[in-house]
Amino acid sequence: MRGILGLVGVCALLMGCGSDAEDIRFDGQFYNTSVSDLDERHKFEVTASPVSASLTGAREAARYEATIYCVNNYGSSDITWVVGPDAEDATLPISGDTLTLQGACPQ
Numbered sequence: 001m002r003g004i005l006g007l008v009g010v011c012a013l014l015m016g017c018g019s020d021a022e023d024i025r026f027d028g029q030f031y032n033t034s035v036s037d038l039d040e041r042h043k044f045e046v047t048a049s050p051v052s053a054s055l056t057g058a059r060e061a062a063r064y065e066a067t068i069y070c071v072n073n074y075g076s077s078d079i080t081w082v083v084g085p086d087a088e089d090a091t092l093p094i095s096g097d098t099l100t101l102q103g104a105c106p107q
Contacts (some may be wrong), residue, residue, distance in 0.1 A: 013081065024064070029053040031048045031057060042074065043102070046101060047062070048099045051098065069105070073105060082102040
């Protein structure tokens with residue numbers, strides 16, 4: 001019995017792993033998001049998919065994930081966007097079904 005309870009506890013912890021945006025709906029949908037730092041740690045690239053579910057939702061999921069990254073690493077939600085979520089639809093870099101944005105956190 002103790003082993004089963006331990007296994008259930010480990011499973012519950014693992015369910016909490018993953019991207020924050022995957023746990024929150026944006027425009028009614030869930031999105032797969034990831035952030036990776038570029039040549040300098042404060043500069044990052046964030047992706048969100050599937051864009052086909054909702055471009056608005058993908059934008060907001062990417063914005064959210066970038067904000068979490070900056071807050072966790074630099075203590076601020078300020079972001080200087082190179083290619084940001086407020087850009088015109090036609091200028092957003094979408095490849096396949098993935099939106100890719102770039103920005104920098106304050107240092």
